[in-house]
Structure formats: C-alpha cells, structure tokens
Amino acid sequence: MNDTNPMLHLEDVYMRYPSRDGTPITILNDIDLKVRQGEFITVVGPSGCGKSTLLRLILGAESPTEGAVLLDGKKLDAPNRNRGIVFQKYSLFPHLSVMDNIVFGLDAEAHGMFLGWLKPGQMRQRRRAFRDQAQVYLERIGLADAADKYPHELSGGMRQRVAIAQSLIMKPRILLMDEPFGALDHATRTEMQLFILEQWEQAEMTIFFVTHDLEEACFLGSRVLVLSQYYQTDAGRGQGAKIVGDFATPGGHPKPTDFLYSEEMSQLVHRIRSEGLSPDNLQHIRDFNLTHRDAFRTVNPEEWQREQ
Numbered sequence: 001m002n003d004t005n006p007m008l009h010l011e012d013v014y015m016r017y018p019s020r021d022g023t024p025i026t027i028l029n030d031i032d033l034k035v036r037q038g039e040f041i042t043v044v045g046p047s048g049c050g051k052s053t054l055l056r057l058i059l060g061a062e063s064p065t066e067g068a069v070l071l072d073g074k075k076l077d078a079p080n081r082n083r084g085i086v087f088q089k090y091s092l093f094p095h096l097s098v099m100d101n102i103v104f105g106l107d108a109e110a111h112g113m114f115l116g117w118l119k120p121g122q123m124r125q126r127r128r129a130f131r132d133q134a135q136v137y138l139e140r141i142g143l144a145d146a147a148d149k150y151p152h153e154l155s156g157g158m159r160q161r162v163a164i165a166q167s168l169i170m171k172p173r174i175l176l177m178d179e180p181f182g183a184l185d186h187a188t189r190t191e192m193q194l195f196i197l198e199q200w201e202q203a204e205m206t207i208f209f210v211t212h213d214l215e216e217a218c219f220l221g222s223r224v225l226v227l228s229q230y231y232q233t234d235a236g237r238g239q240g241a242k243i244v245g246d247f248a249t250p251g252g253h254p255k256p257t258d259f260l261y262s263e264e265m266s267q268l269v270h271r272i273r274s275e276g277l278s279p280d281n282l283q284h285i286r287d288f289n290l291t292h293r294d295a296f297r298t299v300n301p302e303e304w305q306r307e308q
C-alpha cells in the first residue's frame with residue numbers, strides 16, 4: 001500500500017459520546033487507518049464496538065472528537081456524492097417508485113444546484129437524462145422491468161439492489177455499507193455478495209463493508225479490519241475500540257466463488273477468531289488471542305457471563 005499518500009487517512013481518531021451522567025465515553029480509541037483507492041475493506045468486531053460510528057466518520061456525518069479524517073490529504077467535508085451509504089434496511093423511500101428512488105439523489109442535487117436559473121423545459125430535459133441514466137443502472141442490477149414498482153412490491157434482495165443502485169448512480173468514490181445483507185436469507189445473501197463484487201469491479205470504488213459474518217468478511221474483502229474494545233494496554237484496560245487486526249485476504253481479488261469453501265478461507269477465519277476477542281479474556285493489545293465462539297456476534301460482557 002502507498003502508506004505515504006493514502007486516499008483516506010483516519011489520523012489518530014478518538015470518538016467520545018456523553019454518557020447518561022454526562023461523563024464522556026470513549027467509543028473509538030486512537031484509530032489510525034490508511035486506505036488506498038480501490039480497496040474493499042470489510043469491518044468486523046463485537047456488537048456495539050463502534051463499527052457504524054467508524055462509517056459515520058468516513059461519511060462525514062460526524063466529526064471525530066480528536067484527530068482527523070483526511071480525504072486526499074484534506075479534512076473531510078460534510079456528506080456529499082463522493083461517499084454513498086447503504087444500510088441493512090430503510091435506504092429506500094417507500095412512497096417512491098424504484099425509478100424515482102434511483103433518480104432521487106441526482107434530482108435532489110440538481111434541485112439544489114439549478115433551482116432558480118434553469119427554465120422548466122431545461123429541467124424536464126435534465127430529468128429525462130437522469131431517468132435514462134437510472135435505466136442503465138436498473139439494467140445493471142437486473143431490475144429493468146421493475147422501474148414502476150414500489151419497494152413493498154419487491155423482495156429483500158431486490159430492495160437492496162435498488163438501494164445499491166441509488167448510491168452507485170451518484171458515482172461515489174467510497175461506498176459505505178452497514179450490514180447491507182444482514183436481513184437476507186442465505187441464498188439471496190450469496191447472490192448479493194457476487195453482485196456487490198461485480199459492482200465494485202465495474203465502478204472501481206473503495207468499499208467499507210460492515211458485517212457480523214466472518215466468512216462474508218473474508219470472501220468479500222481485500223482487507224479485513226477487526227475492531228474491538230476488548231484489550232489491555234500497558235496503562236490498563238482499554239477504553240473504546242482499536243483496530244486489533246488488519247488482514248490482507250488471500251486468493252486474489254475478487255476471489256473465485258470456490259474460495260468460500262476453501263481450506264485457505266477457513267484458515268483465515270480461524271486466524272481472525274483466534275486472534276479475536278472475548279471480554280472475559282482480556283489480552284494485551286500486542287498479542288490478541290481470544291476465542292469465544294460468539295466473539296463476532298454479541299459480546300456484551302454481562303450477557304456473555306450469563307451465557308456461561
């Protein structure tokens with residue numbers, strides 16, 4: 001990686017939120033992360049450790065309490081078309097057709113930029129051009145015949161395709177995906193994994209993809225980041241999450257589908273698990289080796305202790 005000149009640099013980032021009694025709680029603790037253009041970064045870690053917070057910082061929806069998020073060496077501005085986001089649910093407007101959902105971002109942007117000086121005829125022409133562009137994306141996502149349908153008429157997988165197209169049409173440099181396939185059944189999920197790899201290849205984007213599924217993280221990512229708040233430092237027990245693992249995935253990228261079932265992949269999953277996380281077994285940040293089976297699902301310390 002070109003570490004000296006990364007596209008995105010989270011530089012010594014701390015994120016703190018006020019707790020109920022007003023004292024600040026550290027969520028992200030000194031995150032330093034350099035990312036180059038075109039990486040497919042998957043992010044795993046215990047529930048509540050700060051994965052979505054990390055995405056919000058990269059989106060520019062929030063600013064770090066300390067440190068900086070730099071894009072091309074400059075402090076990140078407010079969210080804009082350079083950075084798209086797809087959530088597990090609720091990315092679509094239920095009252096808009098598939099076509100209008102996809103066109104929405106372009107329309108909103110044009111409305112903000114051109115209102116007041118475009119003549120009605122020009123606006124109509126521009127809108128037609130947007131719809132033509134959306135049609136290209138509809139074909140790309142295999143939903144060319146669904147332009148006039150509404151989200152409630154679509155399956156979960158189809159809805160997520162539309163949500164992805166809604167982001168892609170803005171041609172973002174960075175696509176942020178927060179457990180986008182978490183609500184899908186196994187078959188649809190596999191189909192969507194191949195779909196996003198295809199889109200990533202075609203659009204040459206950088207992707208951040210949060211998931212609780214380690215297999216998914218290893219299959220999709222060119223790089224897997226492990227974020228966790230369970231660690232010790234020389235100063236005592238850690239506060240807030242750090243990046244405790246940063247793995248380049250083998251198998252080339254995008255990987256052949258049979259990588260999903262390969263020995264190489266199960267070794268990587270095992271390695272991440274064994275260098276992973278459990279609240280009961282705090283390790284020094286230098287030598288993580290935490291092995292609870294649910295480490296990457298739910299590790300709320302009280303819950304975990306109750307389960308034992």
Ligand SMILES: Nc1ncnc2c1ncn2[C@@H]1O[C@H](COP(=O)(O)OP(=O)(O)OP(=O)(O)O)[C@@H](O)[C@H]1O
Pocket residue numbers: 017018027045046047048049050051052053054
């Ligand atoms: N605006 C906020 N104010 C206060 N606390 C917040 C705020 N946003 C997030 N948090 C807290 O920050 C922590 C990290 O939340 P975040 O949603 O980033 O974790 P996560 O790893 O994405 O969780 P999950 O895996 O469950 O989706 C949580 O304890 C959450 O309650």
